Amino acid sequence: MCLGIPMQVVAIDGFNAVCEAQGVRRAVSLFMLGAGEVAPGDHVMVHVGYALRKMTEGEARSAWELLAVLGEAAP
Amino acid sequence: MSGEAEARLWLGRIRALPPGPPVAIMNVCGGHERSLSMLGLRALLPEGVRIIPGPGCPVCVCPEEDLADAIALAMAGGVTLVAFGDMLRVPINAPKGEVASLAAARAAGADVRPIAAPQDAVAIARAAPSRPVVFFVAGFETTTAPVAAMLAEGVPDNLSVLLSARLTWPAVAMLLAEEDNALDALVAPGHVATVMGAEEWRFVAERHGLPVAVAGFSAESLLAAIYSVLRQKREGRAFLDNCYPELVRPEGNPTARRLLDEVMEVTDAAWRGIGVIPRSGFALRGDWRAHDARARHVIAAPPRRRAGEMPPGCDCASVVLGRRQPDQCRLYGRACTPRHPVGPCMVSDEGACHIWWQAGVRAH
Numbered sequence: 001m002c003l004g005i006p007m008q009v010v011a012i013d014g015f016n017a018v019c020e021a022q023g024v025r026r027a028v029s030l031f032m033l034g035a036g037e038v039a040p041g042d043h044v045m046v047h048v049g050y051a052l053r054k055m056t057e058g059e060a061r062s063a064w065e066l067l068a069v070l071g072e073a074a075p
Numbered sequence: 076m077s078g079e080a081e082a083r084l085w086l087g088r089i090r091a092l093p094p095g096p097p098v099a100i101m102n103v104c105g106g107h108e109r110s111l112s113m114l115g116l117r118a119l120l121p122e123g124v125r126i127i128p129g130p131g132c133p134v135c136v137c138p139e140e141d142l143a144d145a146i147a148l149a150m151a152g153g154v155t156l157v158a159f160g161d162m163l164r165v166p167i168n169a170p171k172g173e174v175a176s177l178a179a180a181r182a183a184g185a186d187v188r189p190i191a192a193p194q195d196a197v198a199i200a201r202a203a204p205s206r207p208v209v210f211f212v213a214g215f216e217t218t219t220a221p222v223a224a225m226l227a228e229g230v231p232d233n234l235s236v237l238l239s240a241r242l243t244w245p246a247v248a249m250l251l252a253e254e255d256n257a258l259d260a261l262v263a264p265g266h267v268a269t270v271m272g273a274e275e276w277r278f279v280a281e282r283h284g285l286p287v288a289v290a291g292f293s294a295e296s297l298l299a300a301i302y303s304v305l306r307q308k309r310e311g312r313a314f315l316d317n318c319y320p321e322l323v324r325p326e327g328n329p330t331a332r333r334l335l336d337e338v339m340e341v342t343d344a345a346w347r348g349i350g351v352i353p354r355s356g357f358a359l360r361g362d363w364r365a366h367d368a369r370a371r372h373v374i375a376a377p378p379r380r381r382a383g384e385m386p387p388g389c390d391c392a393s394v395v396l397g398r399r400q401p402d403q404c405r406l407y408g409r410a411c412t413p414r415h416p417v418g419p420c421m422v423s424d425e426g427a428c429h430i431w432w433q434a435g436v437r438a439h
Contacts, residue, residue: 049192050221
């Protein structure tokens with residue numbers, strides 16, 4: 001439950017974003033990030049539908065590799 | 076450098092450390108335990124280095140009273156009860172024939188729905204504005220902060236929260252304060268620290284004189300943290316190290332912490348099978364109490380025999396506290412498996428018993 005999932009921001013409307021990971025799109029809240037902190041194309045660590053922090057593409061990729069190894073569920 | 080090469084590097088460094096007395100390192104995160112178990116990292120460590128799963132599963136420590144309240148609310152009818160999926164199968168002690176889990180309540184006709192995010196609770200409440208919706212929340216800071224954000228952002232009037240949320244560090248503080256504790260070092264939880272900050276774990280080094288390192292979930296981050304605390308131990312030092320600097324700042328996520336402070340206050344709270352831990356739980360603060368399910372609904376749960384009980388024979392409380400390994404429980408792999416779980420540690424994805432079973436550890 002405390003394991004976040006990295007996702008890429010596709011679109012932003014206020015605090016509401018559409019994010020994508022492994023081809024799956026989800027609504028993600030940016031309410032816990034600073035205003036203007038992320039833009040489409042950025043990567044974020046998402047936990048229960050909320051972005052906890054911005055991350056780099058490389059960090060997102062290595063986190064996904066780990067999740068694939070662990071067999072974690074889709075976002 | 077690739078993750079694998081980096082992991083090999085840290086492992087080499089661990090193995091190159093001078094030998095010493097046995098070391099017991101606790102982790103307090105189901106995600107850490109999952110990585111350690113599924114990646115087989117324990118088997119790679121030198122003899123005498125033990126990694127013990129500690130209190131890292133919020134579902135496992137959710138008190139029976141709270142579960143019983145959630146079940147009673149759902150069974151009384153007239154409300155929709157939503158909860159993270161893990162919570163639905165957690166059993167309580169109930170007389171034979173009575174509803175002993177939210178999943179059983181659902182099977183008996185109650186309107187119980189699993190959700191994956193707070194936004195799902197808001198959407199369900201918006202879709203039926205005249206029907207009360209109760210969001211039953213068990214979780215650590217990573218889950219509680221989003222719930223605080225959900226409330227701060229504004230929720231429909233018909234949505235209330237039945238809170239069973241806990242802080243991670245007070246259980247560790249309680250364990251370390253015990254004189255006979257056998258712990259030598261701590262690996263601190265990466266995503267809890269992403270929200271709350273690495274500094275929250277400094278007390279382990281400064282108050283208890285034990286090495287502590289915040290870790291991420293990859294092999295390389297976990298092995299870096301294990302190397303850090305082992306090296307500290309061998310050199311007779313104790314400080315706070317951050318082996319997950321990509322995400323973890325000393326102060327955490329300031330917005331998330333501010334939202335938590337605005338919406339919640341910290342209270343004494345019961346942990347299942349463990350008892351009350353001072354200042355270890357969250358409660359709604361001030362005006363937010365209008366969204367407290369306990370303030371809105373009369374909950375007619377049958378009186379419990381005593382706080383924090385586990386099913387007969389279940390050692391989950393000892394497993395949560397790291398006093399017993401999962402496979403040292405008499406029920407592990409016999410009466411209790413993921414298909415037919417007896418205790419919460421076998422139900423939750425973050426429970427040590429569930430993780431060890433998935434990683435192939437079988438009963439002796």
